[in-house]
Amino acid sequence: EVQLVESGGGLVQTGGSLRLSCVTSGFRFDDYAVGWFRQAPGKEREAVSCINNFDGSTTYGDSVKGRFTISNNVAKNTVDLEMNSLSPGDTARYYCARIRSPGRIVACTEVYDFWGQGVQVTVSS
Numbered sequence: 152e153v154q155l156v157e158s159g160g161g162l163v164q165t166g167g168s169l170r171l172s173c174v175t176s177g178f179r180f181d182d183y184a185v186g187w188f189r190q191a192p193g194k195e196r197e198a199v200s201c202i203n204n205f206d207g208s209t210t211y212g213d214s215v216k217g218r219f220t221i222s223n224n225v226a227k228n229t230v231d232l233e234m235n236s237l238s239p240g241d242t243a244r245y246y247c248a249r250i251r252s253p254g255r256i257v258a259c260t261e262v263y264d265f266w267g268q269g270v271q272v273t274v275s276s
Contacts, residue, residue, distance in 0.1 A: 153177040153265045155185075155247050160270030163237055169272060171232040173247030180228040181205045182253040186263055187221065187232045189243035189272075198259030199245070202230060208257045214240070237274045244269045 159171040175185065186201035200211045200221040209221050220233040230247060248263035250256065 155267035157267045157270040168235045173230045184250040185230045189245045191243040201259040203257035
């Protein structure tokens with residue numbers, strides 16, 4: 152059974168940092184890309200960052216480039232998201248997800264069909 156479990160959310164002040172972690176299981180980790188997505192109330196889901204677990208190639212949404220860093224640990228089957236210089240605009244529920252098809256693709260625009268339960272990130276002004 153494919154599972155993704157997020158942790159690390161919370162409340163932080165503007166300018167602060169948080170690190171989210173996604174522990175995965177139930178599939179061959181380095182065959183699939185994993186991504187972080189977020190959704191704020193009343194807004195559409197937004198792709199934050201995705202990583203190809205085979206070669207570590209990454210992609211980022213424009214709103215987080217230069218502030219967020221995605222990384223993986225192949226030995227532990229985890230994907231982390233380091234978030235710096237947070238602002239109230241980053242407030243959302245953050246989800247990690249696995250891409251539907253195995254391969255060397257790293258694109259947040261592909262179909263991701265296994266999702267974690269999400270963690271809340273709240274940035275106060």
